[in-house]
Amino acid sequence: MTAIQYELIKTCKQSGARLGRLHTPHGTIETPIFMPVGTLATVKTMSPEELEEIGAQIILSNTYHLWLRPGHDIVQEAGGLHQFMNWDHPILTDSGGFQVFSLSDLREIEEEGVRFRNHLSGEKLFLSPERAVEIQTALGADIIMAFDECPPYPATYEYMKTSVERTSRWAERCLAAHKNVERQGLFGIVQGGEFKELRKQSAEELVSLDFPGYAIGGLSVGEPKPTMNRILEFTTPLLPENKPRYLMGVGSPDSLIDGAIRGIDMFDCVLPTRIARNGTCMTSTGRLTVRNAEYARDFRPLDEECDCHVCKTYTRAYIRHLIKTNETFGFRLTTYHNLHFLLKLMENVRRAIAQDCLLDFKEEFFERYGFYKPDAKNF
Amino acid sequence: MTAIQYELIKTCKQSGARLGRLHTPHGTIETPIFMPVGTLATVKTMSPEELEEIGAQIILSNTYHLWLRPGHDIVQEAGGLHQFMNWDHPILTDSGGFQVFSLSDLREIEEEGVRFRNHLSGEKLFLSPERAVEIQTALGADIIMAFDECPPYPATYEYMKTSVERTSRWAERCLAAHKNVERQGLFGIVQGGEFKELRKQSAEELVSLDFPGYAIGGLSVGEPKPTMNRILEFTTPLLPENKPRYLMGVGSPDSLIDGAIRGIDMFDCVLPTRIARNGTCMTSTGRLTVRNAEYARDFRPLDEECDCHVCKTYTRAYIRHLIKTNETFGFRLTTYHNLHFLLKLMENVRRAIAQDCLLDFKEEFFERYGFYKPDAKNF
Ligand SMILES: [Zn+2]
Ligand SMILES: [Zn+2]
Numbered sequence: 101m102t103a104i105q106y107e108l109i110k111t112c113k114q115s116g117a118r119l120g121r122l123h124t125p126h127g128t129i130e131t132p133i134f135m136p137v138g139t140l141a142t143v144k145t146m147s148p149e150e151l152e153e154i155g156a157q158i159i160l161s162n163t164y165h166l167w168l169r170p171g172h173d174i175v176q177e178a179g180g181l182h183q184f185m186n187w188d189h190p191i192l193t194d195s196g197g198f199q200v201f202s203l204s205d206l207r208e209i210e211e212e213g214v215r216f217r218n219h220l221s222g223e224k225l226f227l228s229p230e231r232a233v234e235i236q237t238a239l240g241a242d243i244i245m246a247f248d249e250c251p252p253y254p255a256t257y258e259y260m261k262t263s264v265e266r267t268s269r270w271a272e273r274c275l276a277a278h279k280n281v282e283r284q285g286l287f288g289i290v291q292g293g294e295f296k297e298l299r300k301q302s303a304e305e306l307v308s309l310d311f312p313g314y315a316i317g318g319l320s321v322g323e324p325k326p327t328m329n330r331i332l333e334f335t336t337p338l339l340p341e342n343k344p345r346y347l348m349g350v351g352s353p354d355s356l357i358d359g360a361i362r363g364i365d366m367f368d369c370v371l372p373t374r375i376a377r378n379g380t381c382m383t384s385t386g387r388l389t390v391r392n393a394e395y396a397r398d399f400r401p402l403d404e405e406c407d408c409h410v411c412k413t414y415t416r417a418y419i420r421h422l423i424k425t426n427e428t429f430g431f432r433l434t435t436y437h438n439l440h441f442l443l444k445l446m447e448n449v450r451r452a453i454a455q456d457c458l459l460d461f462k463e464e465f466f467e468r469y470g471f472y473k474p475d476a477k478n479f
Numbered sequence: 480m481t482a483i484q485y486e487l488i489k490t491c492k493q494s495g496a497r498l499g500r501l502h503t504p505h506g507t508i509e510t511p512i513f514m515p516v517g518t519l520a521t522v523k524t525m526s527p528e529e530l531e532e533i534g535a536q537i538i539l540s541n542t543y544h545l546w547l548r549p550g551h552d553i554v555q556e557a558g559g560l561h562q563f564m565n566w567d568h569p570i571l572t573d574s575g576g577f578q579v580f581s582l583s584d585l586r587e588i589e590e591e592g593v594r595f596r597n598h599l600s601g602e603k604l605f606l607s608p609e610r611a612v613e614i615q616t617a618l619g620a621d622i623i624m625a626f627d628e629c630p631p632y633p634a635t636y637e638y639m640k641t642s643v644e645r646t647s648r649w650a651e652r653c654l655a656a657h658k659n660v661e662r663q664g665l666f667g668i669v670q671g672g673e674f675k676e677l678r679k680q681s682a683e684e685l686v687s688l689d690f691p692g693y694a695i696g697g698l699s700v701g702e703p704k705p706t707m708n709r710i711l712e713f714t715t716p717l718l719p720e721n722k723p724r725y726l727m728g729v730g731s732p733d734s735l736i737d738g739a740i741r742g743i744d745m746f747d748c749v750l751p752t753r754i755a756r757n758g759t760c761m762t763s764t765g766r767l768t769v770r771n772a773e774y775a776r777d778f779r780p781l782d783e784e785c786d787c788h789v790c791k792t793y794t795r796a797y798i799r800h801l802i803k804t805n806e807t808f809g810f811r812l813t814t815y816h817n818l819h820f821l822l823k824l825m826e827n828v829r830r831a832i833a834q835d836c837l838l839d840f841k842e843e844f845f846e847r848y849g850f851y852k853p854d855a856k857n858f
Binding site for chain 1: 520523525553811
């Protein structure tokens with residue numbers, strides 16, 4: 101019995117989006133789903149009870165960060181990440197690859213792995229497929245990720261081809277190193293940038309290794325949205341129907357809907373929590389920067405259509421005051437609302453798939469959110 | 480009918496401490512009580528629901544800070560402080576005097592009031608007894624404070640005598656300016672530093688004005704603890720039995736107990752919330768600086784005898800990790816525990832008064848907390 105089982109419930113007749121269930125050792129997730137990011141074993145500002153309250157089904161945590169602080173050995177001694185942070189629902193950890201390639205200086209990529217410097221202390225470290233699996237085994241998430249190379253954007257075809265082939269070899273080494281298969285499911289990551297041929301090569305090589313799930317990496321790295329959509333359109337059909345598909349690092353409302361339409365089941369992104377801490381909220385009528393002066397005497401909720409605890413209880417004026425004065429409670433409130441907004445959006449996406457009307461839902465949502473405005477900003 | 484009524488239930492036969500009830504427009508408070516401080520209309524990091532959960536009966540908010548941000552007019556438009564911050568229980572606001580005297584540069588004290596510069600913008604402002612009452616009326620707290628002069632510590636007898644007499648004249652002007660007597664109770668503040676004669680003069684002058692409650696100010700400003708205890712011993716007997724007595728700015732466990740023994744009913748202090756944000760916790764066996772390395776692999780709760788949600792759920796190792804990585808949730812957890820600790824302490828103090836054994840309780844508490852150790856630190 102493998103740790104992770106995907107069950108396809110139905111496909112939206114209008115859009116092709118998938119409604120499914122992902123069975124994990126810590127419970128079943130309804131997909132498509134958005135996963136809040138809890139980098140350091142905490143979704144910034146939030147309690148686990150609040151995450152449950154807003155309907156979070158699974159959260160993501162970062163291997164690289166937990167490896168550095170507090171150390172995966174301490175998390176393991178605590179009984180694993182679930183127990184350490186008091187989250188008894190599914191958890192996914194990334195492989196650390198993305199952070200090694202984006203945060204670290206002086207990285208040297210070798211066939212064996214990557215040498216780099218700890219972005220905090222400058223200490224020299226080494227991460228390899230085997231080490232990434234070892235650390236993730238200690239952390240004990242339900243879903244763990246293969247260690248891949250995250251190439252720069254843009255990259256040449258030649259660079260990308262070398263990288264994709266190394267990522268495939270690393271994926272195979274991750275699989276070989278991964279022993280805890282009944283408690284943790286290891287996902288492979290399809291790379292290949294904007295090159296259709298390389299995405300195909302990457303997908304085929306990974307699918308031949310028979311992972312319990314597949315991620316699509318190297319998107320949302322600076323490319324235009326239509327490019328991302330086009331890449332998804334030729335990549336997801338290459339992945340098996342009976343396995344979950346995870347689009348990494350994507351969390352803007354439009355991309356969540358567009359991704360679901362292209363057959364994606366799982367998403368994660370720091371966007372809703374990061375912008376919340378800057379006083380920006382997602383609402384049914386678009387972005388609202390609650391720190392702006394115009395809200396100083398606005399006693400309406402952040403989103404008049406939102407039924408979250410924050411919108412039922414607090415005014416824009418109060419939240420603006422808290423954000424302006426750097427009060428933690430303000431960041432709690434905007435984070436809570438933004439995560440609730442995206443989780444509710446995914447619930448609506450799942451309902452639209454069930455009713456075969458996800459394209460209609462998209463039109464209506466995009467229209468109201470303002471994505472069709474000439475000056476629409478990218479979330 | 481005045482807004483604030485104090486009901487003396489009984490006096491501890493062993494210690495003389497008072498068990499009472501304070502009736503306010505937003506409910507009844509069991510005294511002696513500790514009031515968490517919510518400077519900017521939020522008790523830092525905490526939600527109102529969490530404050531209820533740990534048994535907070537009344538909170539304090541700061542007039543000076545709310546006057547500057549968001550402005551008392553905005554709070555008034557929101558329906559007052561209770562509605563603005565979603566706290567439907569009693570609130571006390573200070574007069575702004577303490578901040579004017581401690582935060583501001585270039586203050587000039589005149590008979591009319593104080594000219595000073597806003598500590599944020601440098602803008603010139605003026606605060607007087609009438610203005611302090613006006614702002615506090617707009618904020619709408621249940622208990623509001625007279626505008627007093629907070630003299631420097633130490634101060635000469637001559638300085639202090641001039642100051643005490645001005646504070647009495649200002650108190651009279653506050654009373655005259657205060658119209659909303661059925662919804663808000665105005666407390667006078669006894670000053671006089673370490674001078675028995677001046678404390679007596681101050682108390683007599685204020686008592687003759689017949690306030691619904693009295694605060695003792697100018698303590699916990701740097702004087703040794705025995706000095707504070709001595710001043711309380713000769714000051715509280717000068718105050719009427721049928722009015723509540725509030726010792727301002729005191730929140731260390733020993734001082735709460737020692738204050739109750741000397742007839743104090745109400746306390747406030749930023750100490751438990753401030754040290755929490757530095758990773759220091761109050762526990763039944765003394766202070767615990769959870770950020771220290773020794774707790775990295777300590778999977779016990781902050782306080783093994785504490786029944787708060789944090790201690791039932793999280794380990795020192797996890798909380799240390801959060802504090803070390805500057806994660807908001809860590810500050811939430813230490814703040815929650817510290818406030819719970821002090822509120823529980825006051826509950827135990829009330830029980831001990833009911834059972835006429837507060838001195839025994841003190842001995843046991845001080846012994847375990849470590850106050851009798853030769854190197855005991857000052858809380
Ligand atoms: Zn909301
Ligand atoms: Zn506790």
